[in-house]
Amino acid sequence: MVACCHTAVVLACFTCITGLAHAQGRSSDYPTRPIRVIIGIAPGGGLDTITRVASQKLSERIGQTAVVDNRPGGGTVLASDLVQAAPPDGYTLLCASETIMLNGVLKRTKYDVRTAFVPIAPISSQPYILVVNPSVPVTTVKDLIAYAKARPRALSFGTPGIGTMIHIGWERLIAMTKIDVVHVPYKGGAPAVIDLMSGEIQMVITTTITAGPHMKSGKLKAIAMTGPKRLAILPDLPTISESGLPGFELTNSYAFFAPAGTPLAIVMKLNAALIQVMNAPETRKVLANDGAEAAAPQTPGEFKARFAREYVELEKTIAGANIKLQ
Secondary structure: OHHHHHHHHHHHHHHHHHHHHHHHHHHHHOOOOOEEEEEOOOOOOHHHHHHHHHHHHHHHHHOOOEEEEEOOOOOOHHHHHHHHOOOOOOOEEEEEOOHHHHHHHOOOOOOOHHHHEEEEEEEEEEEEEEEEOOOOOOOOHHHHHHHHHHOOOOOEEEEOOOOOHHHHHHHHHHHHHOOOOEEEEOOOHHHHHHHHHHOOOOEEEEEHHHHHHHHHOOOOEEEEEOOOOOEOOEOOOOEOHHHOOOOOOOEEEEEEEEEOOOOHHHHHHHHHHHHHHHOOHHHHHHHHHOOOEEOOOOOHHHHHHHHHHHHHHHHHHHHHHOOOOO
């Protein structure tokens, strides 16, 4: 009887060791088949464009095709749900903007996004631009603040909707400057820009791609960039931070995530590959044409820590502005 028990224990240990060896082997051999990269928007948007650039370069680097799968719905929650429920084997990934964090803070997901996903790597960062209707007699952030304070609720700003990252950015700006302005939410950024040009509203924070042509035609007036530094394509346009509001920053960032439980070896391999391909000269050139740049390299651990810090900051901003789902 003792011998039988001993044999069973030995067999159980052997099975565990063999299983571990196979698991390690799978991680080291990864990838052996195509990878599915899910995004939560329809084809054509900024996230779609950058994800396709990253996926193509990643495919070339790792020797397997990374296929972009557009799954719009629920304000990108559908895509998150699909990846969260996928096997943690590295073959189903999520590429998302900071909306993934926003969905978590606003409880749009049924799970905690901080634990449901493994942050792999940030891939790109794109600042927004603060533009006004040319009829507003200001040329700098300081001018705008002074003008708004002298005319409470006379100025209005448009956003892609309540609870969007641009709306959150405006709330931060309002809290820092103590100005009293009117929020006009739209169903997307394009309608807000159209109304800005017609004079229905006076201010918008949008992308350089959207604002660029209208700035050249004189229909919009640029005041400042929202990123941490000036853009090479607009070297004379200062940032909001250097214009009297140090510390203010609002960027449109994209990053790759995997389901919780994905082996560290796979996460590290993807992290290294994405950092290399996004920082390659040809990729940087493509990004620069869209007013974007490769994200600063971060290890999965560094990215996870940053994500956690920014999540807490976002919670505070939303609570302070009393932003609620409509």
